[in-house]
Amino acid sequence: MPQKLNHTTLPILAIGALGGTVSMRATQPGTKAGEALFSGMVQLHEGLDVRIETLCLVPSASLCFNLLLEVLIWAQDQVKLGAQGIVITQGTDTLEESAFFLDLLWNADVPLVLTGAMRSSDQPSPDGPANLLDASRVALDTHSRKRGVLVVMNAQIHQAQHVRKCSSMALEAFSSPLFGPAGVMIEHRACYLRKACARTVLPIPRSIHHKVALLQASLSADTVLLEHVLALGYDALVVSAFGAGNVSVEWADLIDQITTEIPVLVGTRTGSGSTAEASCGFIGSELDLTDRGAVMCGLLCPYKARILIWLLIGSGLGREVGKHLQRLGFKAAET
Structure with missing residues (x-):
């Protein structure tokens, strides 16, 4: 008590x-x-x-x-x-x-x-x-x-x-x-220093037994963990990517396969700033990853992106993560 x-x-x-x-x-x-x-x-x-x-x-x-x-x-x-x-x-x-x-x-x-x-x-x-x-x-x-x-x-x-x-x-x-x-x-x-703003509140998750992987891109990183994300039973993947949301060619090819099964979110590992939306088009860039089905996190860091997708999956809203990133103010609404 x-x-x-x-x-x-x-x-x-x-x-x-x-x-x-x-x-x-x-x-x-x-x-x-x-x-x-x-x-x-x-x-x-x-x-x-x-x-x-x-x-x-x-x-x-x-x-x-x-x-x-x-x-x-x-x-x-x-x-x-x-x-x-x-x-x-x-x-x-x-x-x-x-x-x-x-x-x-x-x-x-x-x-x-x-x-x-x-x-x-x-x-x-x-x-x-x-x-x-x-x-x-x-x-x-x-x-x-x-x-x-x-x-x-x-x-x-x-x-x-x-x-x-x-x-x-x-x-x-x-x-x-x-x-x-x-x-x-x-x-x-x-x-x-500023006024309170309107807030978006998520529903309490109905399920708590799902799991979300978080992998960080690094120079010359291998692909072993990425190759086994689906086999290990993860329900979503968050990638802590280079710069404004970039990964290697090898990682991009595997993300292409993973997005057909589970949500993949891409945030920046830098600690500040947003992922890009339409700056670069090389293989592994934000444009390429978006075309492959990944969701760019905007201003939301990878650690918190993992929390967001975990809560959304628990409420049956995992595939709506892009909309919630916009509602929460982490990325601009699509035009």
């Missing part, structure tokens, strides 16, 4: 802890990790009904889609119980992917905010407490409503669609290439 720190009719903040660096701290015997995260934060507890629950304690590299669906249900239940804001803490390794997964399914106006830490509590100047406090303030800010899932790190507010972890260990590890942060924290309050 969630831990209640107040028992009055105060604004409700629900906090779910999943583990990660932000949870790496000593606790008193019998104290749950979620409670330990916020112990001593008097400025957070004042005037609030703070409800804290440890949902799991695993490194974020070990999170999975099924567990995130359970987190989604927990968060939806908190809204039904009257929460005005919800915070999820987890490790930063997969934070961008977790946020995008939840954002695609989050249909409430109530803010759902993810945060974590780059430094554990036993290191000098740990950032966890500040990130947690900022995330809680963002979650309770009325201007955060109808913005879907947000990521708060290092006094910046990022939209789940755009945020990326761009550095392995730096405090400023998270950014939103091309788009920039949606807001910043100034004097303990959220200051948004």
Whole structure:
């Protein structure tokens, strides 16, 4: 059961802890990790009904889609119980992917905010407490409503669609290439840099047993894995391609065969920018791959493209991925 720190009719903040660096701290015997995260934060507890629950304690590299669906249900239940804001803490390794997964399914106006830490509590100047406090303030800010899932790190507010972890260990590890942060924290309050936009929310997947392969193009890469994608039973393939969406001649020929059986998405491995639509026509270019049946991901990175197609397949919409990339704003509508 969630831990209640107040028992009055105060604004409700629900906090779910999943583990990660932000949870790496000593606790008193019998104290749950979620409670330990916020112990001593008097400025957070004042005037609030703070409800804290440890949902799991695993490194974020070990999170999975099924567990995130359970987190989604927990968060939806908190809204039904009257929460005005919800915070999820987890490790930063997969934070961008977790946020995008939840954002695609989050249909409430109530803010759902993810945060974590780059430094554990036993290191000098740990950032966890500040990130947690900022995330809680963002979650309770009325201007955060109808913005879907947000990521708060290092006094910046990022939209789940755009945020990326761009550095392995730096405090400023998270950014939103091309788009920039949606807001910043100034004097303990959220200051948004742009208005909330209309969102597209996907249905909850009916099936969860399908699987999506993600393969990255590299110089002189062999084709062994590509040759076995269909035989291994994958339901879709995402290719992390060179530049604006290019692969070798050998990869292009195999993609030609694979697209007849399962969806193939092509994103850029560069970390920023869009795949092209009509720039090059050589074998293995975006024009060639499109002709072979592949779908270019536009501004959506390969990691998040894998999440999108997994959710779509689970709802029976796998062949409509191109339309959803347009609806979600990752590529221009076809003319």
